[in-house]
Amino acid sequence: MIISELIKDIMYNQNLNQIDFAEKIECTQTQVSEWINNNSKPSYEKLQKIGKVFNIDGNVLLDLEEKPNHRRIDNNRITVVDLFAGVGGLSYGFAHNKNFQVLLANEYDKDIAKAYSLNHPNVKMLDCDIKDLTEEILSKEIPSKVDIVVGGPPCQSYSTLGKRQNDDRAHLFEEYCRVLTILKPKMFLFENVTGILSMNSGKLFRDVQKCFEDIGYELKYKVLNAADYGVPEIRERVILVGTRGKNSFQYPKPTHGVGNGLKPYVTLEDALSDLPQMESGEEKTYYASEPQNDFQLFVHDCEKLRDNLSPKNGEHLIKLMKALPDGGSKDDLPEELRPKSGFGNTYAKMWWKKPAPTITRNFACPSSSRCIHPRDSRALSTREGARLQSFPDSYKFYGSTSMKNLQIGNAVPPLLSIELANQVNKFFKGIKDEI
Numbered sequence: 001m002i003i004s005e006l007i008k009d010i011m012y013n014q015n016l017n018q019i020d021f022a023e024k025i026e027c028t029q030t031q032v033s034e035w036i037n038n039n040s041k042p043s044y045e046k047l048q049k050i051g052k053v054f055n056i057d058g059n060v061l062l063d064l065e066e067k068p069n070h071r072r073i074d075n076n077r078i079t080v081v082d083l084f085a086g087v088g089g090l091s092y093g094f095a096h097n098k099n100f101q102v103l104l105a106n107e108y109d110k111d112i113a114k115a116y117s118l119n120h121p122n123v124k125m126l127d128c129d130i131k132d133l134t135e136e137i138l139s140k141e142i143p144s145k146v147d148i149v150v151g152g153p154p155c156q157s158y159s160t161l162g163k164r165q166n167d168d169r170a171h172l173f174e175e176y177c178r179v180l181t182i183l184k185p186k187m188f189l190f191e192n193v194t195g196i197l198s199m200n201s202g203k204l205f206r207d208v209q210k211c212f213e214d215i216g217y218e219l220k221y222k223v224l225n226a227a228d229y230g231v232p233e234i235r236e237r238v239i240l241v242g243t244r245g246k247n248s249f250q251y252p253k254p255t256h257g258v259g260n261g262l263k264p265y266v267t268l269e270d271a272l273s274d275l276p277q278m279e280s281g282e283e284k285t286y287y288a289s290e291p292q293n294d295f296q297l298f299v300h301d302c303e304k305l306r307d308n309l310s311p312k313n314g315e316h317l318i319k320l321m322k323a324l325p326d327g328g329s330k331d332d333l334p335e336e337l338r339p340k341s342g343f344g345n346t347y348a349k350m351w352w353k354k355p356a357p358t359i360t361r362n363f364a365c366p367s368s369s370r371c372i373h374p375r376d377s378r379a380l381s382t383r384e385g386a387r388l389q390s391f392p393d394s395y396k397f398y399g400s401t402s403m404k405n406l407q408i409g410n411a412v413p414p415l416l417s418i419e420l421a422n423q424v425n426k427f428f429k430g431i432k433d434e435i
Contacts, residue, residue, distance in 0.1 A: 003047075004038050005121045010054055012118055012396050025049045073144040077101040078428050081142070081183060082123075083130060083151035083176055084108075087397065087407040088116045089389065090150050090191060093417030095120055099425045103142055106130055106151075115398035115407050130175045135182045146183040148424060151176070152191035154410075177211045187249070187427065188212070189420065190240040191412055194223055197238060208240070217242030220249060224416065228254035230263070230295060231390045231413040232271035233356040239420065249427045252419040266295045268374060269352050271387050274300060280321075280378045281312030298415070299387055302394040307382035307404060311364050320347060321366065322377040327351040329370070345370040349377070356388045361409035363388075364401075382408065390415040 011021050018032045027046060034040040042050065050056065073079070078100045082091045085105035094100040104124045107113040113127035124141055126133065153172035173190070180188055190208075197205050209219055219242050226235040229252065241249045256263045274296050276284040285308060291300045313321075320330075320337045329348040330339050339347050348370035350356050362368035363385045371380055380388075382404050386395060390413045397404035 002038075003042060004036050005117065006056075007032070007036055007050075008114060008118060010050075012398065014054070024053050073103070074101050075144075078147045078425065079103050079144060081146050081149045081185070082106070083149060083179060084153050084172075085113075085116050085125075085151060087112055087411050088119050089391070089411035089414055090152075090417045090420075091116070091120055091123070092412075092414035093419070093421035094150070094424075095123070096418065097421045097425065099428075100421060103144070103146065104138075106133060111399040111403050112407055115396060115404075118396040118398060130172065130179065133175075133179055133182075138179070138182055142183070146185045147428065148187045148189065149176075149180060149183060149185045150189040150191070173208045174211060177215060180212075180217075181215055186431070187241065187243045187424065188217065189424065190242070192238050192240075194236050194238055197223075212240075212242045216244055218245070218247040220247050220251075222251050224251065226390075226413045226416045227265055227355045228257050229413075229419045230256050230266055230415045231355075231388075232266040232268060232295065233359060233388045233390075233413070235358050235413065235416075237412070237416075243427070248430060250423055252423050255419075265355050266293075267353050268350055268356055268388075270295050271299075271356075272373075272375075272384055275305070275308070275384065275387070277376050278308075278310045278378065278381070279376070280310055280318050283309040283381075295390075299390065299392045301392045305383055305393060307386070307397060307401075308384070309401070310376075310381050311379040311401075313366075313379060317366065318378070321349075321372050321379075324349045324372060324377065326374045327354075339367075342367060348372060349374045359385055359388055359409055361402075361406040363409055364405055385409070389413045 007021070011017070018029045022029045022032045025046060026049065035042055080094045080100050080102045082102060082105040085091060085107045091102050091105060095102050102120065102123045104126065105116055105120065106126045106128070107116055108127070108129050110127055113125050117125045126141065153176060176190065199205065212219060219240060221238055221240040223236050224239050226233055226237070239251065241247065243249060254262060256265050270293050274287055274289045274292055276286060276288040278284055285305045287300065287305065291297045320333060323333055323337055325332055327349055329344055330342060330346065346368060347366050349372040350370060352374040357370050359371065360369055363371045364379045364382070366372050366379055372378070373380055382397065382401060383393065385405060385408045389408055389411055391408070397407050
């Protein structure tokens with residue numbers, strides 16, 4: 001970790017913005033911004049001040065600055081680049097697998113890029129438009145071969161939940177394709193919502209496939225449901241895999257579901273029962289119990305809960321939420337409480353004994369989706385939303401509550417990324433065995 005990353009970590013843990021941090025160490029917000037962006041370094045005096053205010057050994061700070069974290073490329077590992085990286089859900093499975101080294105990530109949104117770096121401090125983050133990734137920049141930042149590129153463009157234009165417009169974002173796959181021509185990886189893994197398959201009567205997806213085929217990749221695609229891999233959420237995604245030469249990639253087999261040899265789906269109860277009961281507007285940072293199942297053993301990895309604040313709602317909405325039965329919708333409400341507008345999946349409770357429906361950036365807003373906590377009759381906290389995506393409790397998000405929820409709602413679930421990384425490793429092992 002270098003100074004810029006340490007400062008960002010302090011700000012996150014102390015819930016400070018740049019102005020707050022600057023006031024505590026008696027400098028300007030501009031100076032803090034320059035340090036975070038690696039445009040300048042704190043003076044010796046400021047390093048000592050940071051150490052004193054935040055109880056960090058000043059000599060440790062000096063050692064960090066004198067020994068920057070240069071990325072050493074391990075030629076024995078499979079190298080990864082993550083485009084449209086988001087908060088790092090897809091990177092997670094590769095970063096936590098000893099066979100891979102994630103070299104670089106690209107994310108356009110500055111707050112989301114900061115969240116990625118908080119969780120993947122050893123990955124070089126380029127927080128810029130993918131259109132700005134030139135061959136010169138990439139060759140400078142990646143002085144080595146790239147084995148696989150992963151990631152998927154923003155999905156709003158492909159989503160079946162909103163207006164489906166064939167806007168500029170629907171053609172960002174062309175930029176993805178352009179970067180592939182520069183890096184020339186052996187494989188790429190392209191992830192997106194299922195709406196991409198039917199956009200423009202299927203023409204858009206055919207265009208996507210042709211773009212990749214024209215630069216020499218043999219393709220396979222499949223729709224995977226995250227719930228089939230232990231995620232407590234029904235979340236279907238298209239996984240398009242391209243390889244140079246014969247495409248022998250095998251998609252992961254489901255581990256959860258209904259059938260012989262499969263574990264039961266992970267339910268909301270399985271995912272959230274170790275978290276404390278809360279009322280609307282309440283915040284709790286402690287756990288209600290020790291982990292009770294395999295899923296909780298995976299996510300329950302710290303001593304104190306972050307971002308576990310239930311949104312504060314008005315009296316009428318609170319009454320409405322409390323009147324709903326498990327899995328109930330607005331049509332199950334008494335006439336005096338029933339909203340006059342809204343779709344069938346709004347103002348609705350999830351099911352305690354089932355996986356959650358697909359969560360979006362609006363998972364804390366009962367008027368936007370089915371997201372009311374079935375046990376506590378309230379809106380979900382940010383941490384609970386992260387749990388439903390299978391993010392460990394130590395995982396960090398950055399910015400306002402709405403920004404954090406966006407980071408979670410748009411992410412690839414880590415448990416799904418682990419399964420994908422395992423299969424990618426098998427593919428590369430197969431190539432190696434053939435040589």
